[in-house]
Amino acid sequence: MPASELSAEDIAARLSAAGLTTRMEQHRHHTSIEAEVPDDFTADSWREVLDAVARADRFGLSASNVDGRVLWAAVRKAVPATGDVRGPGHQR
Template identity: 75%
Template sequence: MPASELRAEDIAARLSAAGLTPRVEQHRQVTSIEAEVPESLSAELWREVLEAVAEADRFGLLANSLNGRTLWAAVSTTAPATGDVRGPGRQQ
């Protein structure tokens, strides 16, 4: 199993352990993980959830009054191009 799939599965497992119900989808260049976040999530569980999605290549939170809050994470399934390997804070 590719390392990207293992990372995505680990993130999903950690979200599940925090009480969320993750949805994992394979796409051509990324594996996406999404989960609805309840209003009643404690500060301790928020820390666990944020630590889990911090392992992804990208993550975020979509929130609105109609659909509530959806946490998302994306793990790249392809290696970055040579110009993209500088990492956070090193973009020019």
């Protein structure tokens, strides 16, 4: 299993351990992890989840009247080992 996938699964497990229900989704270049955060989330729990998402390549918190608060994190997938790191049509 690639290190990036292990990292994403570890983040999701840590968020679950803090009491959040997580969703993971695979994308072409990254794996996303999302979890809805209840209004009564404690300060200690926030410290746990922030420590977890700090291991991601990007993370943030979206808040809206419709969806509530959604904590998200993204872990980049491994870069190809070949010289084709700029994508099709941009090869050397």
